[in-house]
Amino acid sequence: xxxxxxxxxxxxxxxxxxxxxxxxxxxxxxxxxxxxxxxxxxxxxxxxxxxxxxxxxxxxxxxxxxxxxxxxxxxxxxxxxxxxxxxxxxxxxxxxxxxxxxxxxxxxxxxxxxxxxxxxxxxxxxxxxxxxxxxxxxxxxxxxx
Amino acid sequence: xxxxxxxxxxxxxxxxxxxxxxxxxxxxxxxxxxxxxxxxxxxxxxxxxxxxxxxxxxxxxxxxxxxxxxxxxxxxxxxxxxxxxxxxxxxxxxxxxxxxxxxxxxxxxxxxxxxxxxxxxxxxxxxxxxxxxxxxxxxxxxxxxxxxxxxxxxxxxxxxxxxxxxxxxxxxxxxxxxxxxxxxxxxxxxxxxxxxxxxxxxxxxxxxxxxx
Numbered sequence: 001x002x003x004x005x006x007x008x009x010x011x012x013x014x015x016x017x018x019x020x021x022x023x024x025x026x027x028x029x030x031x032x033x034x035x036x037x038x039x040x041x042x043x044x045x046x047x048x049x050x051x052x053x054x055x056x057x058x059x060x061x062x063x064x065x066x067x068x069x070x071x072x073x074x075x076x077x078x079x080x081x082x083x084x085x086x087x088x089x090x091x092x093x094x095x096x097x098x099x100x101x102x103x104x105x106x107x108x109x110x111x112x113x114x115x116x117x118x119x120x121x122x123x124x125x126x127x128x129x130x131x132x133x134x135x136x137x138x139x140x141x142x143x144x145x
Numbered sequence: 146x147x148x149x150x151x152x153x154x155x156x157x158x159x160x161x162x163x164x165x166x167x168x169x170x171x172x173x174x175x176x177x178x179x180x181x182x183x184x185x186x187x188x189x190x191x192x193x194x195x196x197x198x199x200x201x202x203x204x205x206x207x208x209x210x211x212x213x214x215x216x217x218x219x220x221x222x223x224x225x226x227x228x229x230x231x232x233x234x235x236x237x238x239x240x241x242x243x244x245x246x247x248x249x250x251x252x253x254x255x256x257x258x259x260x261x262x263x264x265x266x267x268x269x270x271x272x273x274x275x276x277x278x279x280x281x282x283x284x285x286x287x288x289x290x291x292x293x294x295x296x297x298x299x300x301x302x303x304x305x306x307x308x309x310x311x312x313x314x315x316x317x318x319x320x321x322x323x324x325x326x327x328x329x330x331x332x333x334x335x336x337x338x339x340x341x342x343x344x345x346x347x348x349x350x351x352x353x354x355x356x357x
Contacts, residue, residue, distance in 0.1 A: 068297065072208075074324075078324065078339075084330070087330060114331060
């Protein structure tokens, strides 16, 4: 009687092994099924959209979209490339959209002289646009300006 | 020999024709060798043979448009950091002996030491480029030949105005090939020792701001 659990365990191991094999056959990464030693077709690469005028918002309080290419614009501990133009000190000269007042509030709604650290990483909310077409049909209609 | 002697100046007669010819040949060899040495030390392989350059600035540079881009046109270290004209080039080469001295001292031989000095190193280079009107940028990028219709909206707006204001490339294009040191951008608690950078603007406005 003792060997029945052992048998069950062995069966389970075999089955799960088979399951893993199955899963591996069905697995598909972003590369598709291209073997690691082959180049993938690159015709599905998206390009950033050209510089354009301000993009209207689609809903209230939507973080405005970035209407320009941001290639090579890094945000590091030492330097925030976005704020090189969009900060209070620089916006007038560069003609960039000024950072909103809400960005000067900390989480206790206290106003500071400088942007709040929680707003430092601009691209957490503001995103640039690429020429990617929607993958599925979208019936959403802009709800606000 | 007698016929040749007639044409020889007195000083050639004094030191001897063979000596004069040997000196002439030696001159060619030394001058050629000197220029060869100048060119050998003006190559990227030479620059990154020091780990100070290879592990810090060269690595950062590999992510930028001057290293890899659509058309494959590249700028190497000396294209930006060593003047092309003979006089300024020699001056820069002589100044570089100070860099050899600090290489021997090991002033920036770890990334930590390098980053501690980054503000000073960057400021030296910014000052040099400001002083020569960004000549090394303009060796390739010339204002006169810029087609603003081909530039992006922002560039097409900023460039003509900047040139009217008498600005030079480095006034705005800092940190395009290497990482910047800590910069005081007035956007958060100021990092200790953060550098103030100029955008090539009106100094009198700036001093008024500082008084406040």
